[in-house]
Amino acid sequence: MWRVDGVERFVVVAGVIAAIVIALPTRAGLAKAGHRFAREYDLWIAPELMAAVDRAHRRDRWVLATAVLAAVLLFVLLPAATLRPFIVVAAVLPVFAVGRLLLGGRDFPVRAGRATVARSRAVGVTDYLRPTVPLAFALWVTVGGVAAVLGALWSEPAVLTGGVLLVVATLVVAGYVVALCRRPEPASDAEHLYLQDAWRVSRLDLTLSQLGFAAVYLGLVAAGDAPSGRVAVWVGVAVVATAAYALGVGGRARFRERLWPDLPPGRLLAVGGPA
Amino acid sequence: MITLDASGPLPPFEQIRSQLADQIEHEGLRAGDRLPTVRRLAEDLGVAANTVARAYRELETAGLIETRGRAGSFVAGSGVEREAREAARLYVERVRALGLDDRALLQLVTRLLGQPG
Numbered sequence: 001m002w003r004v005d006g007v008e009r010f011v012v013v014a015g016v017i018a019a020i021v022i023a024l025p026t027r028a029g030l031a032k033a034g035h036r037f038a039r040e041y042d043l044w045i046a047p048e049l050m051a052a053v054d055r056a057h058r059r060d061r062w063v064l065a066t067a068v069l070a071a072v073l074l075f076v077l078l079p080a081a082t083l084r085p086f087i088v089v090a091a092v093l094p095v096f097a098v099g100r101l102l103l104g105g106r107d108f109p110v111r112a113g114r115a116t117v118a119r120s121r122a123v124g125v126t127d128y129l130r131p132t133v134p135l136a137f138a139l140w141v142t143v144g145g146v147a148a149v150l151g152a153l154w155s156e157p158a159v160l161t162g163g164v165l166l167v168v169a170t171l172v173v174a175g176y177v178v179a180l181c182r183r184p185e186p187a188s189d190a191e192h193l194y195l196q197d198a199w200r201v202s203r204l205d206l207t208l209s210q211l212g213f214a215a216v217y218l219g220l221v222a223a224g225d226a227p228s229g230r231v232a233v234w235v236g237v238a239v240v241a242t243a244a245y246a247l248g249v250g251g252r253a254r255f256r257e258r259l260w261p262d263l264p265p266g267r268l269l270a271v272g273g274p275a
Numbered sequence: 276m277i278t279l280d281a282s283g284p285l286p287p288f289e290q291i292r293s294q295l296a297d298q299i300e301h302e303g304l305r306a307g308d309r310l311p312t313v314r315r316l317a318e319d320l321g322v323a324a325n326t327v328a329r330a331y332r333e334l335e336t337a338g339l340i341e342t343r344g345r346a347g348s349f350v351a352g353s354g355v356e357r358e359a360r361e362a363a364r365l366y367v368e369r370v371r372a373l374g375l376d377d378r379a380l381l382q383l384v385t386r387l388l389g390q391p392g
Contacts, residue, residue, distance in 0.1 A: 110321065116279045118319035120298055122309040122347065184318035190276060 008076055015072030023065035030054040040252065041198035046272025049108070049195070056107040056199060063099030067092040083158035086221050090162065090214045093169040093207070097176035100203050105183035108196055114188040119259075125181045127258040128201050129251040133177070133208070136248025140170040140215050143241045147218060150233065159222050166218055173211050177204055191271040194260060201255045212245030279320045287322050291330035299339050299350055310340060310348040 025033075034053045038045050045053060071092045078084050110116055125133060148163030150156075180200065187193035219238025223231050256263055263269065277294045279287055298304045310316070313331060317324040331348055334340045338360075341351045370380045 116281075116320045118277050118279075118316055119311065120277050120295055120304055122311045122315075182315065184315055186319055186321055193276075 011075055012072055015068055015075070019065040019068040019072070022061050022068060025058065025061055030057055033057045037198070037202060041202065042266060042268050043195065043198060044268055044270045045195070046270070049192075049272035052108050053199075056103075059103050059107070060100070060203070063096060063103065066099060067095040070095050081158045083162045083218075083221055083225075086162050086214065086218050087158075087165055089210075089217060090165040090169045093211055093214060094172040096207055096210060097173050100207065101176050101179055101183075104180045104200070104203070105185060105196075107199055108187075108192065110186045110188045110192070117187050117189055117193055118185075119193070123181065123259065125177055126254075128181055128197070128255050129177070129204060129208070130248070130254050132247040133251070136208070136212075136244045137170060137174050139240055139244035139247070140211060141167055143215050143219065143237055143244065144168075144170060146237060147222065154230065156222075158225075162218050162222070166215055169211060169214065173207055176207065180204060191269055194269055195271045197255050197259055201252060205249060205251060209245070209249045212241070212249050215241035216245060277316075277320065279322065287320075288326045288329040288333075291316075291320070291322075291327060292333050295330065295334055296337070296339055299334075304350045306350055308350045309346075310350070312347060 034050055071088045074091055075088050078087060144163045144166030148160050151160030151163055185193060185196040187196055216238055219234050219241050223234030226234050277291055279290055313324050313327045317327045339351055340348050342348045
C-alpha cells in the first residue's frame with residue numbers, strides 16, 4: 001500500500017471534484033458551450049439539433065472526466081518528481097484520443113426516413129486541418145525524441161520518461177487524427193454535413209492543442225529543473241514545441257476553405273429546422 | 276455532393292452512379308480526383324457496400340473512373356479528355372481495319388502534328 005501525503009490528498013480530492021463537475025455540467029453550461037461552438041463555426045443551430053449538440057458536449061465531457069480521473073490515479077501511483085505533472089498530462093492524452101475516437105461520427109445521426117447526402121470525393125486530414133499539421137507532428141516527435149536522448153545522456157530519468165511519453169502520445173494522437181478523419185459522417189443534408197465537419201474540426205483542434213500544450217510544458221518544466229548550463233537547451237526545446245503548436249493548432253478556417261469553398265468567409269449557415 | 280433519396284423511383288446504386296457521372300461530366304469532379312472508398316461512401320449514405328460497389332463498377336465500365344488497386348478509385352478524366360480518347364480509339368480501329376500497322380499509324384499522326392496549322 002502506498003502512502004498519500006498532504007499534497008497528494010489535495011490533488012486527489014481536487015481531481016475527483018473536477019471530474020464530477022466536468023461530467024455533470026449544468027444545463028446553462030451546456031447551452032453556453034453550444035452557443036460558443038455555433039458562434040465559432042458560423043452556425044445557427046435549430047433547437048432540436050441543439051439538443052444533439054448538448055448531448056455531444058456532454059459525452060465529450062465524460063471523456064474528459066475519465067481522463068482527469070486517470071490523471072489523478074497516475075499522479076498518486078507515480079513517485080514524486082518534478083516531471084510528474086507533465087507525465088500525467090502526456091499520459092492522459094491517449095485517453096482523450098481513444099475516447100473521442102469511439103464517439104467520432106456518431107454524434108449527430110440521421111433521422112429515419114430522411115434523405116442522406118455524402119461527399120463525392122475522398123477527404124483526408126489536410127482537408128479538415130491546416131496543411132502544416134504533419135510538420136507539427138514531426139516537430140512534436142522531435143521534441144520528445146531530443147528530450148529522451150538528452151535525459152538519457154545527462155542521467156535525468158524523469159526527462160527521459162517525459163520524452164518517451166511525448167513521442168508515444170504524439171503517435172497515438174496522430175493515429176487518432178487520421179482515424180477520425182476517415183470516420184463516416186452520415187448526414188441528411190449539406191448543412192447537417194457542415195455541422196459534423198465543424199464538430200470534427202473542433203474536437204481535432206482541441207486534442208492538438210492539448211498535445212501542443214504538453215510539449216511546451218515538457219520543455220519549460222525541464223528548463224526549470226535543469227542546472228544553469230543546460231537551461232538554454234531546454235528553452236530551445238520549448239521554443240521548438242511552441243513553433244509546433246503554432247503550426248498544428250487553429251485550423252478552423254481550413255475546412256471551410258477546402259470542403260466548403262462556395263461558402264464566403266463569415267457567412268452564417270442554418271442547420272436543422274423542419275424536414 | 277451525392278444525395279440519396281430512399282423513397283425515390285431510382286434504385287440507390289443508380290442514384291449514386293448517375294450523380295457521380297453527372298459531376299464528372301460537368302467537372303464537379305475533375306480528372307485525378309479520388310472518390311471516397313466504397314465502405315466510407317456506403318456508411319455515409321447508409322446503404323450496403325455492394326450498392327456503392329455496383330455504382331463504381333458501372334462507372335468504371337463506362338470509363339469515367341478507374342481503380343488503382345489499394346490507392347482507391349479516381350476520376351478517369353474530364354469530358355474533353357474522354358472525347359479525345361474516344362476519337363483516338365476510333366482512329367486506331369479505322370486505320371487497322373484499312374490494313375496499316377501501328378508504326379504506319381503513328382507516322383501518320385506524327386506527320387499531321389508536324390504540319391503547320
